[in-house]
Structures are given as C-alpha cells and as structure tokens.
Amino acid sequence: MKKLILILTVCLAFGCKKDLDKTLTKKDWRIESVTVSPAMTVGKKTSTDYIELMGPGSCESNSMISFSKDGTYTSGSNGALCDLLADNSIKTWKRDGDQIFLSVMPESPMTLKGDRLIQTTSTPAVAGIIYTFVSVYKSR
Numbered sequence: 001m002k003k004l005i006l007i008l009t010v011c012l013a014f015g016c017k018k019d020l021d022k023t024l025t026k027k028d029w030r031i032e033s034v035t036v037s038p039a040m041t042v043g044k045k046t047s048t049d050y051i052e053l054m055g056p057g058s059c060e061s062n063s064m065i066s067f068s069k070d071g072t073y074t075s076g077s078n079g080a081l082c083d084l085l086a087d088n089s090i091k092t093w094k095r096d097g098d099q100i101f102l103s104v105m106p107e108s109p110m111t112l113k114g115d116r117l118i119q120t121t122s123t124p125a126v127a128g129i130i131y132t133f134v135s136v137y138k139s140r
Helices: 002-025 049-054
Strands: 029-042 045-049 063-066 071-079 091-096 099-102 109-113 116-122 132-139
Touching: 002 091, 002 109, 029 049, 045 049, 063 132
Parallel strands: none
Antiparallel strands: 029 045, 029 063, 029 132, 063 071, 071 091, 091 099, 099 109, 109 116, 116 132
C-alpha cells in the first residue's frame, strides 16, 4: 500500500509539472496592468496606473510574452516605435513550482496564479525614491 501511494505521488508530481508548463506555453501572455508605487508623475499626470501614464499606444501597454516548450521565450510590444527597442537575443525561462525565472531578470521571478503571471520589479533610487512596479500578464 505504501508503494502504491509513493508511485501515485510521484506520478502526480510529474503530471502537475507538465500541466503548469502547458499552461505557460499554450497561449501568449499580454500585459493587463502595471501598478507603480509610490505614484509617479509623468508630464502633468500623477498616478499609480503606469499604463495610463504611458498611454494606450505605448510599448508598455502593448507588451506580451510567449513561452516555448524548449525553454526559450520571446517578449515584445506592438506599440508605436516599439520596433526601435527590438531584442532578437535568445532568452530562456525555467519554472520552479509557481515561480517563472526569466534569463533577462532572474532576480525578479514571475509568479503563475491561474491565468495570470505577476512580476514585481524595482528601480534604483531616483532622487531618493525607489519605484516598485507590479506587472500582471493575462493568458490570451
């Protein structure tokens, strides 16, 4: 009986890994929201909604990530002038539980929660202020 429970546990563990990987790779992940804290001022606007500050046609508001089964991913944006920021380098990802580590930002893993990926990043201090960004991507 103990052997049966052990075998079932191992099978479930490996099955769940594949299911989470499939969740990541079956669809593209598009930006849904970016919250900045403390509130940021751009021009005459102050807000914690970074996408609103940057505008609907900005690169930030049109960001997406696509994960491949081979452990590579692409990221980009289709906003105006975003092609000037094109990065064709090979980028890799790995998953550890619900954490997704991107080769470009391994210190800021994404967390998989249902059909959303959440990533928290911070800027170096600017005039004594550290801005923290929480980006939420939704699978589509």
